[in-house]
Amino acid sequence: MIAEAIRRRGAGVTTRYCASTDDVPDVLEDVHARSDVVVLLGAATWRRSPRGCGHELMSLEELIEVGGARVLEHRAFGARTTYRVGGTVRTLVTLASTSDLEELGPLMLSSGLEMFVLGNGSNLLVADGEHDVLGVHLVGEFEQLRTREEGDVVVVDVGAGLGLPIAARRLAKSGIVGFEWAVGVPGSFGGAA
Numbered sequence: 001m002i003a004e005a006i007r008r009r010g011a012g013v014t015t016r017y018c019a020s021t022d023d024v025p026d027v028l029e030d031v032h033a034r035s036d037v038v039v040l041l042g043a044a045t046w047r048r049s050p051r052g053c054g055h056e057l058m059s060l061e062e063l064i065e066v067g068g069a070r071v072l073e074h075r076a077f078g079a080r081t082t083y084r085v086g087g088t089v090r091t092l093v094t095l096a097s098t099s100d101l102e103e104l105g106p107l108m109l110s111s112g113l114e115m116f117v118l119g120n121g122s123n124l125l126v127a128d129g130e131h132d133v134l135g136v137h138l139v140g141e142f143e144q145l146r147t148r149e150e151g152d153v154v155v156v157d158v159g160a161g162l163g164l165p166i167a168a169r170r171l172a173k174s175g176i177v178g179f180e181w182a183v184g185v186p187g188s189f190g191g192a193a
């Protein structure tokens with residue numbers, strides 16, 4: 001009723017009625033644009049401040065803008081797993097370096113979306129539909145393997161995105177023994193940790 005009354009009086013004013021305060025972020029996401037003034041009526045019990053919510057939406061928008069091709073919306077999630085079934089993620093961020101992480105990390109944190117790092121997907125069964133999460137995919141620098149000798153010991157540094165079978169094969173090829181068992185485990189280091 002209130003929304004209808006405002007709509008009648010205010011030319012150019014967008015009004016929406018939300019039955020639950022939980023719906024407010026989604027509704028705002030549909031209608032808001034930069035520099036809009038958002039007035040919430042009857043949301044006194046809402047624990048999150050409208051300002052906080054607007055900030056989250058702006059951060060997600062900014063993440064998409066700043067991230068360019070590194071940040072994609074409504075991307076396949078289930079299809080990236082071993083079972084190849086299941087839905088999509090709201091946003092998928094591909095990080096290839098620590099500088100990507102430094103640049104996009106703060107915006108990812110303040111996007112308001114729960115973060116989910118996707119490894120090789122060998123231990124995941126994804127439900128159908130769109131998941132309101134920020135999927136993170138590690139490539140490039142995060143798939144590196146470096147070795148160095150310290151006395152009698154060989155120290156192996158690996159990125160979280162590197163596959164266990166790839167590491168097992170590379171190490172065996174360079175004569176470093178002890179990790180051959182991992183050749184049949186289809187996960188990444190991050191997923192196995």
Ligand SMILES: Cc1cc2nc3c(=O)[nH]c(=O)nc-3n(C[C@H](O)[C@H](O)[C@H](O)COP(=O)(O)OP(=O)(O)OC[C@H]3O[C@@H](n4cnc5c(N)ncnc54)[C@H](O)[C@@H]3O)c2cc1C
Nearest residue numbers: 117118119120121122123124160185186187188190191192
């Ligand atoms: C045929 C087969 C054989 C297997 N054999 C073994 C075995 O011998 N031993 C064994 O221990 N397991 C085994 N597994 C289980 C599975 O491979 C491991 O759990 C694996 O390491 C998961 O890694 P992933 O990259 O596929 O993770 P995913 O399935 O992609 O993710 C699993 C979890 O890890 C999290 N995750 C992934 N990457 C990161 C990251 N970088 N940082 C933080 N969190 C992350 C995800 O968010 C998710 O919660 C096997 C699985 C299969 C299908």
